[in-house]
Amino acid sequence: MQHGKYRFIVGFLALPLGLYALFVIWPFIQSIYYSFTDWTGLSPEFKMVGFDNYSRMLDDDIFWKSLQHSLLFALLLPVVTIGLALFFAFMINVGGRKRKNGPVITGVRGSSFYKIVYFFPQVLSIAIVALLFAFAYNPDSGALNSLLRGIGLDHVQPLWLGDPDLALWAVMAVLVWSTVGFFVVLFSAGMASIPAEMYEAALLDGANRVTTFFRVTLPLLWDTVQSGWVYMGILALGAESFAVVQIMTTGPGGPDYSTTVMVLYVYQKAFRDGQAAYATTIGVALLVVTLAFAAVVMRLGRRERLEY
Amino acid sequence: MKTTETPAPLPAESGAPVTKTDVRPPPPVKEKKEGTVLNVFSHGVLVIWAFMVVMPLLWAVMTSFKDDRSIFSSPWSLPDSLHFDNWSRAWTQANMSDYFLNTVLVVGGSLIGTLVLGSMAAYVLARFDFPGNRFIYYLFIGGMSFPIMLALVPLFYVVNNMGLLNTIHGLILVYIAYSLPFTVFFLTAFFRTLPTSIAEAAFVDGASHSRTFFQIMLPMAKPGLISVGIFNFLGQWNQYMLPTVLNTDPDKRVLTQGLVQLAVSQGYKGDWSGLFAGLVMAMLPVLAAYIVFQRQVVQGLTAGALK
Numbered sequence: 001m002q003h004g005k006y007r008f009i010v011g012f013l014a015l016p017l018g019l020y021a022l023f024v025i026w027p028f029i030q031s032i033y034y035s036f037t038d039w040t041g042l043s044p045e046f047k048m049v050g051f052d053n054y055s056r057m058l059d060d061d062i063f064w065k066s067l068q069h070s071l072l073f074a075l076l077l078p079v080v081t082i083g084l085a086l087f088f089a090f091m092i093n094v095g096g097r098k099r100k101n102g103p104v105i106t107g108v109r110g111s112s113f114y115k116i117v118y119f120f121p122q123v124l125s126i127a128i129v130a131l132l133f134a135f136a137y138n139p140d141s142g143a144l145n146s147l148l149r150g151i152g153l154d155h156v157q158p159l160w161l162g163d164p165d166l167a168l169w170a171v172m173a174v175l176v177w178s179t180v181g182f183f184v185v186l187f188s189a190g191m192a193s194i195p196a197e198m199y200e201a202a203l204l205d206g207a208n209r210v211t212t213f214f215r216v217t218l219p220l221l222w223d224t225v226q227s228g229w230v231y232m233g234i235l236a237l238g239a240e241s242f243a244v245v246q247i248m249t250t251g252p253g254g255p256d257y258s259t260t261v262m263v264l265y266v267y268q269k270a271f272r273d274g275q276a277a278y279a280t281t282i283g284v285a286l287l288v289v290t291l292a293f294a295a296v297v298m299r300l301g302r303r304e305r306l307e308y
Numbered sequence: 309m310k311t312t313e314t315p316a317p318l319p320a321e322s323g324a325p326v327t328k329t330d331v332r333p334p335p336p337v338k339e340k341k342e343g344t345v346l347n348v349f350s351h352g353v354l355v356i357w358a359f360m361v362v363m364p365l366l367w368a369v370m371t372s373f374k375d376d377r378s379i380f381s382s383p384w385s386l387p388d389s390l391h392f393d394n395w396s397r398a399w400t401q402a403n404m405s406d407y408f409l410n411t412v413l414v415v416g417g418s419l420i421g422t423l424v425l426g427s428m429a430a431y432v433l434a435r436f437d438f439p440g441n442r443f444i445y446y447l448f449i450g451g452m453s454f455p456i457m458l459a460l461v462p463l464f465y466v467v468n469n470m471g472l473l474n475t476i477h478g479l480i481l482v483y484i485a486y487s488l489p490f491t492v493f494f495l496t497a498f499f500r501t502l503p504t505s506i507a508e509a510a511f512v513d514g515a516s517h518s519r520t521f522f523q524i525m526l527p528m529a530k531p532g533l534i535s536v537g538i539f540n541f542l543g544q545w546n547q548y549m550l551p552t553v554l555n556t557d558p559d560k561r562v563l564t565q566g567l568v569q570l571a572v573s574q575g576y577k578g579d580w581s582g583l584f585a586g587l588v589m590a591m592l593p594v595l596a597a598y599i600v601f602q603r604q605v606v607q608g609l610t611a612g613a614l615k
Contacts, residue, residue: 004516004517005436005438005517006438008432008516008517008518009432009436009438011518012428012429012431012432012518012521013428013429013432013433013444015425015428016425016426016428016429016488016492017429017444019425019481019484019485019488020447020448020451020485020488020489022466022485023463023466023467023481023482023485023486024451024459024485024486024488024489025447025451026462026466027459027460027461027462027463027466028454028458028459028462030462030466031458031459031461031462034461034462041461041464041465084357087353088353088354088357091350091353091354092354108350108351108354109351113358114354114358116602117358117361117362118357118358118361119598119605119606120361120362120365120595120598121361123542123546123594123595123597123598123605124546124591124594124595125545125546125547125548125563125564125590125594126546126548127546127548127564127565127567127568128546128564128567128587128590128591131567131568131571131587132364132365132368132587133364134571135371135580135584136364136367140380141379141380141383142383143364143367143383143384146382146383146384147384150384177360177361177364180357181361182610185606185610186610189610234453234455237455238455238456238457239456239457239548239549242457242549243548243549246552247568247571263455263457266457266458266460266461267457267460267553270460270461270464271464271553276461276465279461280458280461280462283455283457283458283461284458286455286457286458287454287455287458290453290454290455294453
């Protein structure tokens with residue numbers, strides 16, 4: 001197997017690695033470097049300014065607002081999404097009524113149907129989902145308010161995306177809507193691999209379904225829940241929140257910056273305001289937040305690994 | 309659950325396991341009751357969520373067949389007649405056909421590129437020992453977790469300096485680069501599971517390394533390629549952030565971008581029905597792909613989360 005081995009390896013790796021280095025690694029390294037300059041992005045000239053951008057960032061109210069919102073996205077969104085998904089997945093896979101002569105543990109009737117339908121939003125572009133809900137939230141002619149009118153709640157007509165107190169929640173609800181199904185399927189796969197004897201034993205000991213969930217299912221599923229949590233958090237800090245906030249909320253990140261998130265702020269500073277260096281500084285902050293988030297979740301979630 | 313009409317059996321629940329022999333008769337009844345109440349409840353919740361998922365999509369389809377006036381006056385009513393002209397107007401006048409074509413070109417090119425380059429790199433990393441193997445592997449894998457946005461600002465200037473801004477092939481190259489981390493990760497694991505004996509036999513018979521790869525290993529890796537291919541198809545078809553930054557020429561827009569731009573400009577023109585038709589058009593290919601390749605889609609996407 002030695003003949004021409006290295007030539008082959010180099011030949012096969014050169015192109016993929018080259019593209020990856022040029023378009024992913026190199027810009028990534030550059031952006032950390034640029035955060036110490038006063039580069040505008042408009043002209044090729046710039047000089048080093050040390051930590052100026054970083055101290056400016058610490059005094060920037062909008063930066064703090066965006067950080068606050070991003071943290072909310074990364075912490076609250078996974079809790080709600082994963083909580084809902086765990087509940088649905090448990091119902092679908094374990095919550096079924098015991099049938100005569102059937103297996104001890106069954107899902108509710110039509111469980112595969114639910115899995116298929118719940119997964120739908122996951123395959124749609126987040127941009128298209130955001131557009132769709134921007135229409136649904138429209139205060140005058142949107143589906144939501146007219147639904148409220150339809151059931152007799154004429155006086156409850158929120159502005160949704162136009163209301164600074166509500167806009168952020170409305171945007172987050174869309175992300176929950178689009179991601180729950182993914183976790184239902186993910187957790188279903190995890191639950192399917194839990195041996196039925198575990199459940200049998202729990203049932204014989206008189207455990208009801210709530211106890212079964214907290215004492216059997218959740219501990220055995222913990223690894224999946226944890227990696228799902230990190231995955232969701234990274235998405236919520238990055239691409240997903242960018243699309244929903246940029247598309248759904250008006251102006252510079254919602255009314256009075258009430259929905260701005262870090263990733264959107266990076267985009268605006270770089271491509272709208274011509275402050276490329278400052279944008280990369282916020283980008284570095286975003287990287288720090290992302291890594292810290294992943295580290296914290298992994299750390300908090302660490303427990304004894306259960307083998308089965 | 310609090311409104312249950314049979315509160316009587318519930319207090320017995322905590323005592324049941326202790327005095328097992330005495331309480332023999334009641335448990336079946338209790339279990340059945342609890343089961344029924346819980347079943348109604350769980351089914352109810354599941355149905356409600358299914359409804360919440362499907363309704364917005366149905367609403368979009370319904371709206372795409374209405375005229376503008378009834379969209380505003382009665383958003384939830386069925387269309388009085390099917391306005392297919394919305395669809396043809398969106399397709400021709402609103403440039404949906406151009407966006408569609410651009411998307412097909414970009415996604416087609418980058419999908420093939422991603423699969424070819426990704427499987428080449430993954431094959432080498434999975435099957436050959438050489439210094440730096442682990443380093444290169446983790447270099448690729450690392451790309452799955454860092455925020456793309458950070459690289460996006462300098463990336464814009466890299467692409468610009470190469471004269472690739474606002475070009476289809478430029479977008480293809482960038483899509484490939486950003487699809488490689490997951491593709492390499494997935495396919496490396498996949499190539500490790502394939503038996504080595506066949507490849508070795510071919511090599512002994514005088515086939516070169518590259519010939520062994522293209523004629524023997526690639527066909528064997530077909531299931532893996534399909535899974536990762538669908539994953540990339542969805543990801544690239546749905547991509548929004550990269551084209552928004554790297555592709556500002558109105559003629560080169562991809563679907564997601566085009567639709568968002570259309571929504572902004574349509575606010576002035578007022579062709580909402582056409583816009584909804586465009587929206588539904590963009591959803592159809594992925595929904596169709598999902599329904600046909602359901603198992604692979606789920607496999608590919610869930611493998612992505614469990615890195």
